[in-house]
Amino acid sequence: MEHSGDVGETLYCICRSSDCERFMIGCDHCEEWYHGDCIGVTQLDARSIKRYYCDACRAHNPNLEIQYKNRKKERRAVSESSDHEKGDKNNKEYKTKLREKMMAKSRMTRRCGECSACHRAEDCGRCDFCKDMKKFGGTNKLRQKCRLRQCTSFGLSSSEKGSVVPDTASEKGVTDFSDFEDDFDEEEAYENVKVAPKRREKRNSSPEESPKKRKIKKKQKHKENKKSPAKSPVKYIIVCVSNFFKKKSRQKMSSRRHADIDDALETDDDVPRQCYGPGCLEPARVGSKYCSDECGMKLAKSRIYEILPSRIQQWQSSPCVGEENNKKTLEKLGQETMEARQKLRQLDMKIQELDALVERGRRLQMDSEQEGTDQEEDTELSVYCVTCGTELNQKGALRHMEKCYLKFEAQTSFWSLYKTRIEGNSMFCDFYNPQQKMYCKRLKVLCPEHTKEPKVPPDAVCGCPINTELFEEGETLCRAPKKKCVKHFCWEKLRRAEIDMHRLRQWMKLDDLFEQERNIRMAMSNRMGVLGLMLHQTVDHDPMTPMKSNSR
DNA sequence: GCCAACGTTGGC
């Protein structure tokens, strides 16, 4: 608020005169007008002041602070106002106070000069800020002081209070509820003694808040102050509670930072400490908590003796949901394994059945008149090869397609470094290539490279079961000569391949199930193992309502 | 002029 005249006969300022021809500034709290020269504020100063509060108001309410538009101007204001040597005693006192405040706000406030951090001369080289420094190979983006060198006292005194000015409480000499706030904050701050001071302490302080919020907040404050200058106890409790939650979330947020500094402190080699070994009085080795390996082992042993028995007892007495889940999954896996093995047995039976069928076909008398031989049905119906797309006549279609498929199949190889190890007959070709030192992984019956087609004797009978319905086979077998039967070309080979494919699927499923079972058993043994029991513990926070192992 | 590091700000 600035003013330069046009006020009636009312009395203003500390001088209680009606003069309003000189430059005047109004208090944003009591709305009283003051002569600039009476209170030591020049017109230039006023330009950089956003909100002005008179001495009386600030003495009455220490939370009030003169707000400046920005720090640059603020500094200029200080230097310029200090240049003004005119004015009375009050004026000088005011200026000294103002300068003190400004100084307190300067960079130096971040050093108390007394704590160990302030005395520390070297950067730790381990914290995130050190790692950012050029001398430690960083990119200098963060440009912050080593965390171990950041003043701890600074973080304590004014971090949460909402004021950067040191010891405002002593200055004000007023006992209101905000004093309790100070205590509360200190308590938290002491918890963080080991931790670096919060980098942006001033963020929480009113002068550093964003202008928009500042305005709103100030308006509220203004109203409150008009109604009751001191905070009510109820309000104080609310403040405390909300502060508490703010702090909790802040602590959570800065946990990574804390971890950084804790890590740096943990391995701080500068301070010699006593060995952690039970009863050992020797100093610990550099970079270690122990004077010797023996002491480390001793402590580890005593920890196990101390903690493990109770953990085992606890483990046995309380249900473990993870364990129950694992057991159920194991049961399910066992069931699935059984089913897969059952299917494999059925497929083996099918092979035997096929062998018997082929054997029965061999004993059959050839019937050259049987339909399906290439002598008959010389129709002009044509089909296209599924592999190469050539137009074929119906008679030789199957034969062509089979040969064509083999030709293309031979162009692709499937190799593995390992030979198949399966109970019973393997369905894989497993031809060993000594140059590549690998085994062929095509299906044995279909491998065009390593499985020779058996020579068909001229008197061999086809022997393929003839369908009575579309997909139903009867007892009757095809008695056409094998060489000439175009309807059932390679029927035996294809059936064997089909069975082998099913067998392969079941084996793969078994492999998968075995892997799952192994993982679960591993998890179970880890859970019950010494390490697991030592590291983890389940705490029942509500013992009145016992945990149900089957409720998930 | 250099550099440590403070204070501010825009982006998230």
Added chain:
DNA sequence: GCCAACGTTGGC
């Protein structure tokens, strides 16, 4: 509201 990034500045 937080924080990475960077402009700025006090001290040397």
